[in-house]
Amino acid sequence: MLTRESKILAQFGATDRALLVPALHAVQELYGYLPRGAIRRIAGHFGLPPGQVYNLARLHRPFRFQPVGRFHVQVCRGTACHLKGSGAVLAELQRHLGILPGETTDDGLFSLEAVDCIGACSLSPAVCVNGAFHAHVSPEAVEQIVACYRRQAGADSPGEREDDEDTDC
Secondary structure (H helix, E strand, O other): OOOHHHHHHHOOOOOOHHHHHHHHHHHHHHHOOOOHHHHHHHHHHHOOOHHHHHHHHHHOOOOOOOOOOOEEEEEEOOHHHHHOOHHHHHHHHHHHHOOOOOOEOOOOOEEEEEEOOOOOHHHOOOEEEOOEEEOOOOHHHHHHHHHHHHHHHHHOOOOOOOOOHHHOO
């Protein structure tokens, strides 16, 4: 029986190495990141050493090597956001979450990513959490934003109310 990953890789010719990056994208879409075992299997499919595939993936920003958290926090570092202080917002998120960009908190709740642009220049500095935009974010607002998502995670725990109005961050 073919696994979903095997079916995905079967779509990419093993002899056409130009398809390596699209194959990596497809497998990351399946898992949300590139697990070490998947990199080995992709390398085997294309007849390449796993280290070569990993190094190629490492050079491409969209690839992740850890699962994203329940709340995937993206901080825009585009020009408009940078000029309006997104660097300080990112630093404050790192401090509150205890992680660096590209990492996920130990509890799996938050992952942090610095992105080149999220296309919300008029909202700068902007932060996006699971597709929800936070506009004109100041370093002082970070604590409140993080606390709101923590409350939301608590409200989704068994036995908690799901209709809590305070969980819309």
